[in-house]
Amino acid sequence: MATKDLQPGDEAEITVGTLDDLGAGVAEIPSGRETLRLHVAGALPGERVAARLAHVSVHGHDAHREAWAELLSVLAPSADRVVPPCPSYGKCGGCALMGLAYPAQLAWKRQRLAARLARIPELATVSVDACVASPVTTGYRNQAKYVYGRNHDSQRLALGAFAPRSHRIVDLAGCRVVEPVLDEARLSLLGVLAGKNIEPFDERRRTSALRYGVMRATEVGQVMVTLVVARPDWPEAQEVADALAAACPAVASVVLNVNATAGNRIFGDEERLLHGQSTLEDRIGEVRVRLSSRSFFQTNRQVASRIYHDLVAAAPARAARAVDVYSGAGPIALSLAPQADEVVAIEENPAATAVAAAFIAEQGGVAGRVRVVTGDAARCLAQVERADLVVLNPPRKGCAAPVLAAACRLRPRLLAYVSCDLETLARDLAGLAAGGARILRITPYDMMPHTPHVETLALLTLR
Numbered sequence: 253m254a255t256k257d258l259q260p261g262d263e264a265e266i267t268v269g270t271l272d273d274l275g276a277g278v279a280e281i282p283s284g285r286e287t288l289r290l291h292v293a294g295a296l297p298g299e300r301v302a303a304r305l306a307h308v309s310v311h312g313h314d315a316h317r318e319a320w321a322e323l324l325s326v327l328a329p330s331a332d333r334v335v336p337p338c339p340s341y342g343k344c345g346g347c348a349l350m351g352l353a354y355p356a357q358l359a360w361k362r363q364r365l366a367a368r369l370a371r372i373p374e375l376a377t378v379s380v381d382a383c384v385a386s387p388v389t390t391g392y393r394n395q396a397k398y399v400y401g402r403n404h405d406s407q408r409l410a411l412g413a414f415a416p417r418s419h420r421i422v423d424l425a426g427c428r429v430v431e432p433v434l435d436e437a438r439l440s441l442l443g444v445l446a447g448k449n450i451e452p453f454d455e456r457r458r459t460s461a462l463r464y465g466v467m468r469a470t471e472v473g474q475v476m477v478t479l480v481v482a483r484p485d486w487p488e489a490q491e492v493a494d495a496l497a498a499a500c501p502a503v504a505s506v507v508l509n510v511n512a513t514a515g516n517r518i519f520g521d522e523e524r525l526l527h528g529q530s531t532l533e534d535r536i537g538e539v540r541v542r543l544s545s546r547s548f549f550q551t552n553r554q555v556a557s558r559i560y561h562d563l564v565a566a567a568p569a570r571a572a573r574a575v576d577v578y579s580g581a582g583p584i585a586l587s588l589a590p591q592a593d594e595v596v597a598i599e600e601n602p603a604a605t606a607v608a609a610a611f612i613a614e615q616g617g618v619a620g621r622v623r624v625v626t627g628d629a630a631r632c633l634a635q636v637e638r639a640d641l642v643v644l645n646p647p648r649k650g651c652a653a654p655v656l657a658a659a660c661r662l663r664p665r666l667l668a669y670v671s672c673d674l675e676t677l678a679r680d681l682a683g684l685a686a687g688g689a690r691i692l693r694i695t696p697y698d699m700m701p702h703t704p705h706v707e708t709l710a711l712l713t714l715r
């Protein structure tokens with residue numbers, strides 16, 4: 253029988269069944285002749301909550317329709333509900349799971365990965381290990397991107413984040429997941445900018461210049477700050493950099509990056525040093541790397557180190573050649589160097605490879621076994637003739653089909669796939685299985701506690 257058609261603004265009491273891929277609670281409720289899959293951020297499985305309908309999708313499928321609602325109150329809380337430790341929880345949208353107890357977060361991540369793989373016939377019987385916990389669940393992020401703008405509520409200058417699905421800026425003061433030194437540097441930069449009355453870049457009127465402050469912290473607490481501006485002629489650049497370095501002794505490097513383009517890309521290609529060193533040395537486990545402002549580096553040093561350790565432990569004790577595809581600053585290649593005669597590190601970002609190659613040459617010893625190749629993964633891997641070990645660690649969009657084909661053609665004893673995206677992992681594992689690879693082990697890792705992110709190490713063989 254048809255029930256009342258629910259409209260935006262209607263309130264309802266609902267029981268939450270599961271979490272969606274973004275970590276919001278989902279309840280199925282009748283509306284007219286359809287069922288709404290109602291997504292409620294902040295609601296947890298098993299809870300009875302009151303919610304206000306905000307938006308119903310215009311697209312429906314099989315009498316089901318997606319809809320989104322705002323959480324009004326929790327009527328019957330889950331036993332896994334905890335008090336989120338962050339002042340910006342619920343506003344910045346960055347840590348959707350912070351209200352869920354940590355063991356339940358880990359169980360959900362494992363189950364999400366297993367459920368995603370089970371949808372692919374070739375992978376349906378694969379077993380998935382328990383999710384490896386992060387040793388720390390706050391203060392783990394070694395990098396942060398802050399948008400410079402005015403706080404939507406107070407109109408004060410802020411270094412924060414865009415609220416979910418909007419261009420409203422939420423202050424990130426006191427964010428609990430970044431390393432504390434990043435919050436100190438953020439506060440110092442904000443003090444300098446506010447003290448000099450520097451207006452944020454205005455996208456519509458194209459006035460002023462400063463868009464983002466991007467920061468990374470090294471293991472020893474040095475901070476690199478990249479000021480991303482919309483035009484190269486920002487007159488205040490040097491005085492801001494000098495004042496920031498004076499205000500925050502942890503700041504060892506300030507770089508000016510020019511990004512005049514619209515869209516989601518953070519960095520532009522033009523860059524110049526304003527203060528200190530143009531690159532910083534960092535460490536993951538036993539491995540030392542050198543990073544430019546635009547080199548990729550894993551967010552959670554301790555979890556990345558655990559993944560590299562597990563990968564090295566699974567690798568052949570002696571390999572004639574290993575290939576690290578999508579190598580970034582080279583931490584995986586350097587981790588493998590002690591047990592390979594040669595490691596080929598393939599990476600397309602010249603800003604990362606120039607610094608990595610110079611640092612590897614400087615280190616000498618086993619690091620000297622790493623040969624850095626700058627270029628596209630598919631093109632460069634196609635030129636490799638033999639390898640005992642191939643590592644794939646692509647960005648979120650996963651591997652291009654020719655990369656999977658080239659990896660299978662090499663028939664490595666071990667093929668390790670380090671993934672930061674479940675969808676492309678599932679797609680690429682199916683591709684590798686079709687190319688003859690056999691899955692040995694799949695382990696999820698909690699690289700980013702409190703977020704829905706799942707990092708995965710899949711070990712396969714072609715022998």
Ligand SMILES: C[S@@+](CC[C@H](N)C(=O)[O-])C[C@H]1O[C@@H](n2cnc3c(N)ncnc32)[C@H](O)[C@@H]1O
Nearest residue numbers: 548550578579580599600601628629645646647
């Ligand atoms: C997830 S990061 C992995 C970095 C490194 N393995 C690590 O653990 O730090 C992915 C890297 O792939 C690089 N990349 C993206 N597309 C590429 C392509 N088509 N060919 C080669 N490298 C690419 C990016 O620049 C980035 O450094």
